Amino acid sequence: MTLNPATPAFLDTLSARLPADTLRRPEARHLEEPRGRYAGQAAAVALPRSAEEVAEIIRAAHAARVGVVPYGGGTGLVGGQVMTEGATPILLSLERMRGIRALYPEENVLIAEAGAVLADVQAAAAEAGRLFPLSLAAEGSAQIGGNLATNAGGVNVLRYGNARDLCLGLEAVLPTGEIWHGLSRLRKDNTGYDLRNLLIGAEGTLGVITAAALKLSPIPANAGTAIFTVRDPEAAVALLTRARDAVGEGVSAFELIHRQSLEFLAEKLPELRQPFESHPEWCVLIELGLGKGQDAEAALADLFEQAMDAELTDDGVIAQSEAQRQALWALREHIPEANRLIGSVSSHDISVPISRIPEFIPAGWKAIANLDPSLRINCFGHLGDGNLHYNVFPAPGRSRADYEDLRGDVKRIIHDLVYDYGGSMSAEHGIGRLKVGDLERYGDPVKLAAMRAIKEALDPHGIMNPGAVVV
Amino acid sequence: MTLNPATPAFLDTLSARLPADTLRRPEARHLEEPRGRYAGQAAAVALPRSAEEVAEIIRAAHAARVGVVPYGGGTGLVGGQVMTEGATPILLSLERMRGIRALYPEENVLIAEAGAVLADVQAAAAEAGRLFPLSLAAEGSAQIGGNLATNAGGVNVLRYGNARDLCLGLEAVLPTGEIWHGLSRLRKDNTGYDLRNLLIGAEGTLGVITAAALKLSPIPANAGTAIFTVRDPEAAVALLTRARDAVGEGVSAFELIHRQSLEFLAEKLPELRQPFESHPEWCVLIELGLGKGQDAEAALADLFEQAMDAELTDDGVIAQSEAQRQALWALREHIPEANRLIGSVSSHDISVPISRIPEFIPAGWKAIANLDPSLRINCFGHLGDGNLHYNVFPAPGRSRADYEDLRGDVKRIIHDLVYDYGGSMSAEHGIGRLKVGDLERYGDPVKLAAMRAIKEALDPHGIMNPGAVVV
Incomplete structure (x- = not known):
């Protein structure tokens, strides 16, 4: 699937189909990511105001075989929002679509547009005397569309589940530019394949989420x-x-x-x-x-x-x-934040079965010490979910750059160990571009083949977030 | 996608690859369904003992383009387990795969084979001081594989969710006969597309679930x-x-x-x-x-x-x-059971947004009375989930057969009204063969097209449960 770059001619044609000021030059923030490890590229950033405008953009990109990188709050940690190589894509930022469309307190349902900031969704729920329980460090800038596209976790998963468990329905634009109107408020709806959960966690590779019906909970008294x-x-x-x-x-x-x-x-x-x-x-x-x-x-x-x-x-x-x-x-x-200021050699967002955590943690220490006893490990995280951030740091006074040669080994040692313990090398951050190789290495080959078949079936030209998740 | 019938030659070849007594003539119970409205057909019933044997069967069927109808407890109410027309298929019953493979009380996880009867899964959890909350009228014979394939609901959805919310991982055989080893016990695992939820609720049309890692809960004190x-x-x-x-x-x-x-x-x-x-x-x-x-x-x-x-x-x-x-x-x-003994003219497993139920119920009464004031409506169900069984019955002293001419109209009136209220015509029973036409009529066309693309991508010969869900 060869993609074309987003040429000036393509941008002109697209621009003519959209309201003024929908296409812009990307700002620096659109091409960065929180850990500063990738620099993205994009011919333009599209800033649609509605699902219909998103559909117009995707249809044009599908026809011209131009890559589209969906962009939420930009807080992802695996490079899912930055395309660093390949034919120059356009970014599609949901930042103008941040409305709370409706709230049904008696149903415990809130309908938010994809660009709504997570903290704003939480606040809207709180104002109605309800809880939207998704909560994570980046909630002040992360957007709900990105939270769903990456199936975000956070601190309340133990009780309330991951982002996918908090979603009842989606409105989304599929890779051929058609709008799926699936914004259901129903708790039970067994009418065919679970397209909602397929899009949730697909990290923008199977379409763009434009709005979501979210489950609220009572606020614990x-x-x-x-x-x-x-x-x-x-x-x-x-x-x-x-x-x-x-x-x-x-x-x-x-x-x-x-x-x-x-x-x-x-x-x-x-x-x-x-x-x-x-x-x-x-x-x-x-x-x-x-x-x-x-x-x-x-x-x-x-x-x-x-x-x-x-x-x-x-x-x-x-x-x-x-x-x-x-x-x-x-x-x-x-x-x-403290971790970022120290600068990790390698960060690992892992999960292992809860009962095996007490064995896993010292086994990891030992394996890393065998590699280089000066390395420090900061292990913290969501124990109740079996999800640890098991991050490896330089010795005091030394920097990330000093360990460039070891980085690959560090990651390999931790991830191999995680799989020995029946775990996962991406518990809550996703695959993005950072972990595509890990997915190849550790993923079940039958599942990977099924993923590729699904990707090709829904996105025959491969325009959606090229290079992320499945390649 | 034209299928071939399961000929004696096909059965002989398949039989030679499997342990003795794996293929049998179907018993009457394999070709019936609870309401007695469909009579199934099958050249043989395969009774595998392991995922490997399931894979052997599916591989042979894929190669020979023979239909395979997965069969659990046979309690489904929408004809998903009975193929009434088309090239004679084989049935694949999981009844010999009923083991509880493992139980991890400290992780609240139980691993069951697909043929385990729901009540046995509940009992195994209870023995370990845990609750497996899926509970429904047919629990004494329904099997967990079928519960998952149909995303069963029941009486505890309000608190614990549908079957899909109670599953952490699956082992399944995909339509080309490969085994997906996805029996994860992890609460968080964001490594690619959500194949688990795609198989859950697909009613056997995208593969056969052979085992599942199930979430347990504390027993309320x-x-x-x-x-x-x-x-x-x-x-x-x-x-x-x-x-x-x-x-x-x-x-x-x-x-x-x-x-x-x-x-x-x-x-x-x-x-x-x-x-x-x-x-x-x-x-x-x-x-x-x-x-x-x-x-x-x-x-x-x-x-x-x-x-x-x-x-x-x-x-x-x-x-x-x-x-x-x-x-x-x-x-x-x-x-x-009482309903079955009376004999409904038409049964409707519907959901509407909870806040609209008080309007919906009398609107349905009125619409049915307009059609024929002698009809009786028995409305009951899971109010907390917005899921009602809104079933229409003959006048006292008359029978289901007396209303043959009206049946289509009754269903149409109820389902049209359900969609006017933003609801679903299959809340918990699924599509099976009974509601394929309804799905065409009421389903979102973009979702339907995506479903067909996924079906073709994963089951290119269309062998899995032909005629169910997507046609």
Whole structure:
């Protein structure tokens, strides 16, 4: 499938079919990505205002065999939004389509356009007395369309699921430029293949999501947040089991944090208040969201007492106010920023079956130490989902660049180990362009063949996000 | 795509590649369906013992262009398991693959083979102190593979989701006879297209599910069951909102039942104990599953008091024992049997957005009365999911056969109305062969075209469940 570059002639023809000012020169922000590891290229950025305009753009690109790179908030970490090589594409940014089209509080449904910023969706739900539970560090700029295209995870997956679990219906433009009107508010609709879930997580390679019907939840009446030290990852898993035995689905988040995270935060973001006098080897951030008549603080205090008795923990802080609660979360949410400021040698967004995490973590340490004992590992993440960010950093005083030669080995060692443990090398970030080779290496060949067949069937000219996910 | 019949020569060749006694003559039960409206045909039934044997069968059928009809528990209501016309296929029954392969209590995961009966999966989970929440009237014979292939719903969807929401991974044989090893226990795994959800709900037209990794939940510590009369469907929706305000996700089931259901039960199954002295016009069956320290009976009593004050209800029964709880559920679960004994003119498994149900129900009554005022409507179902079984019955003393001429009109009127209200003509039963025409009529054409493209890409010879879902 050979693509053509987006020539001036193509852009002129396309421009003539669209309202003035729909095509622009890309800004720098459109061609960057958060870790600064890729520089994108694009002949133009298209800024449509409606699904019909998106369809016009895709139809033209399909006819001319020009690549289209969908662009949301630009917060993806695997290069899915930046095309670095191949025939120059156009970018399609959803930033003008950011409306909340409707909200049905009695149905717990909100309909948002794809360019709506995640935080704005959360705020619209909150204003109606409802919760939109998708929550992640980039929520202030990430867009819901991108969240769905990448099946974003975040801190509340344990209770509420991934982005795909929060979506009831989609409006989307398929690669031939036709609009699928699938904006259903129904909880049950068994009428044919699950096109919704096929587009969710396809990272823009099977079409462009233009709007979504999203599931809202009741706001838990009584929330509580705490941070407890834990003896080790095994103690963390045991504590999670106890928490769930006590309050069931009431455990909204359960985040594991290694000492290295706290040290990086102290070094790079010293204004953040640390909860413990000295950095514990491991700690967990726990969020409970309980119902009326239940006392979240008391449940956390009870859990702490149990954990002390079982020697799972030896210190803890239970937030006593909203400010304290936010301070605890700020710590967790700033870990990625501290990591960026340190500069990782290689970052790994992995998952392994929860029961195997206590074995996996030290096995990874050992394997990396065998390669180069100066490397540091910052392991943190969504323990309740088996999803760890297992990131490898330079020795103090050295930089990412010093380890250029080792990077491939580091990644290979971690990912091989992950697959030995029945895990995944992309838990929540997706494949993008960064992990295409990993998918080839670790993916099930039968699934990969099916993916290629589906891609060719729906996007015969291969125009949608070329080079991402399937090549 | 022209298929060949399964000739004796084909069966001989296939038989030679499989262990003895894998191919048999179909029994009567393999060619029937619960409502007795279709008679299937098949040259043989294949009874494989492993995914490898399934693959062998599918490879042979693919090569010879012979149709394969996957067969689970045979409880489907839309003819997905019976092929009535076209080149004689083989049936592929999973009944020998009924093992529970593994259970990971700390991960809340169970791995079952496709032929495991739903009730056996529930029992295995319960034995480990966990809940497998999928629950439906046919659970004593329905198989988990069929539940997934049809994305079964049932009474706990409100809280736990449909079958697709309860599945983490699949092992499946694709239409070219290759095995996809996708039996992941991971909660987060963003590595390419969502093949799992594509197979779930595809009703065997894109491959055969051979095993599944299933999500378990904690067993709610305190369950409570009640039946309340309600003034009308609007009062039922209001009561649901109040119940959720009070206990959030603790509402496990919320079933609406019309007087007609109670009358049919009294007529056909008089041994079932009725909860009210005289049949109320409407009632709701409510199930709460609450956590430790919460009192489900007290919550139901409180809800009843609120509902009395708001004039939503005027009578109610709160189960005081497990026997009473089961008696209330028996009532709900026997409605389909009573319906079968009466014999419907036309049955409709529909969903509409929850907030529109109070308008939809009387609009349907009116439209059917306009057609023939002697018709009776039995409306019951999963109100919390917007899913109603809106079934039309003969006048007392007359039979289904008397209305042969009207059947098409009845269905058309109901389904047209459903789509006017933004609903679906198949909420939980699927398309099968019964609703292929409805899908053509009501389905989004862009989605239908995408479905056909996917079908052709994955099943180029069209051997998998020919005539179901997409034709």
